Amino acid sequence: MQQALQRLAAWCYQYSSQVCIPAGRHGLFLETGSSERLLGPSEHIGKRLQQELTQLGYCSVAGSAPTPEAAWLAAREGLHIAGSEQIRRQIGPLTLNRLHLDSAQQTALERMGFRQVRDLLRLPRKALTRRLGPALPDYLDRVLGIRPDPRAMYQPPESFSSRLDLPAEVHTSQGLLFPLKRMLEELCGVLRGGDSAVQSVQITLGHEADDDSLLPLGLQSPAQDSDRMVTVLRERLERLRLPRAVRSIRLEAPTLLKFNAGQHSLFRDTPAEQKQDIEQLAERLQARLGRDSVSGLTGVEDHRPEHSWRPRTLDERPDCIAQPHRPAWLLPSPRRCTIHDYEILAGPERIESGWWDGRDCRRDYFIVRDRHGSTLWAYREYKPGRGWYLHGIFG
């Protein structure tokens, strides 16, 4: 039950940034006042939540009031109390057992002959404290909003996990579509709530007496859209052959990624947004291909072309001298060549350097053209060895 509440709290986070899971109760508190402009009055939000929870397979009641405790009372009755001055009037007629009291307090009050909440509200606080301790008047004050009622707010989770025991064994893979779809929808509600997304989901199918089967779902890019996941799921289920009947399903998303909302916007033109895009791309590529797979480029102060560049990280500023007469591409290592095969178009450009680090060299660079019409960069080496080499391509 607590796990389900945790999941639902995460799911509710899409409708309210202040969600609270009260201890020892089967319910949740949502602050809806700030969402009113977006979602309409509390009454509408309540109805919408109930409808969507029904679709996810939950039974629910909803009510609203200016204070959490009054809302709790209102939920049972389906009431929507608009202002704090109306709390007293609207909860007055309720019977005492509706109040969130422990059974000892409940019996004590009944023995004293109280029947309705109204009776209790009429009593002076001092008398109540004397007879029943300070907890009850404190509670009533919080119901009425006389005393503030701060609560620990729910924090959206870093990962998602949910488990479903199927009411009956499922023998065909297509039979898993409906429950899995529900679970994915719940996941997506949680993702929308936390402004997060997933790129992979791990589904574990539990069998009666066999090892679990795994059904991983992978996406091309992080998503929080259940339709997209269900499309992938459908394809996977079509090709899935179940070894045994399935008794339970576990759905896990071990890492929730930050969602790039820009995928919905028409233009993403600000530098910050583009930086965010490129960083996400880099992360994704690096996740699969390794850290060194993505880099920028920068110049290095060295006359030898092969030492005049290096990869840079994306937050490092590039620093380079422009040399437009040099080729766009360098060969990974110079290749020996016979200069007679080429026509020399320009040169020489003398490059002489490197005596200080033991990589002494003296070369004359020429722009040459081969018989296919390709323009290449060749050099004649004098030091350390002698000979002609190809070193670049004017792409």
Added chain:
Amino acid sequence: MTSLSTLLNTTPHLWKGRQPGHGQRACPTGHARLDAHLPGHGWPLGAVTELISAKPGLGEFRLLFQALANTGKQGQWVILVDPPWIPYPASLQGHGLLLERLLLVRTGGARESLWACEQALRNGRGGAVLAWPEQISFARLRRLQIAAENSAKLAFLFRPENVAREASPAALRLQLEAGEHYGTLIHILKCRGSRPPQPVWIPQPFSTYAKNRHQTEHHASLATHNINTALAGNPLSAIAPGPGHPRPKQH
């Protein structure tokens, strides 16, 4: 009463066969001759362009310099996926490409490379992705085309010559070969709208050199200077002309 021509001109979904580049957003190539034949008068945005050539070094990358420089100036990224050689920062910067907007992706193999290319195309909006796939299936190419479409990117694939006859979903296919006067001859194999029957010749940096050389062989040192000017696009940053021997002694 509405005339037919009004209808034709005001209905955006109507595509007219003889009107090149109808509705095609494009980025100028910097070559007026080429632009004149391309739909939208430039490289198609949100579409895959295949550049086919038998050999590298025919000016296939140079063709993109202007578009890639513009991409960087607009704050967009140019992503190189597995280029077969090392991009030379000094040269790229010299041609106006912004290094701070250049991303280099290195993968382990052809499969990974295509995956990375698709990821790059799907990411964000705008910018350019360049890749060098040797082999790619029609279906995979179509996926790249759709990805480019959705993210309004310039997508350039450098392809070997043997794919020229294969069917391709790319929006634009150009085949390059060495042309006369040291220029490049561009065959437009496929484009949206009507396709020009004749290849387009565009000059390369040494085209002027070739003409000069044919006219005045003995003014070689002057020609060398022109070459530098032509390559650099800026006489001040030209390399120093050779010390008196434009054609070196050969072994």
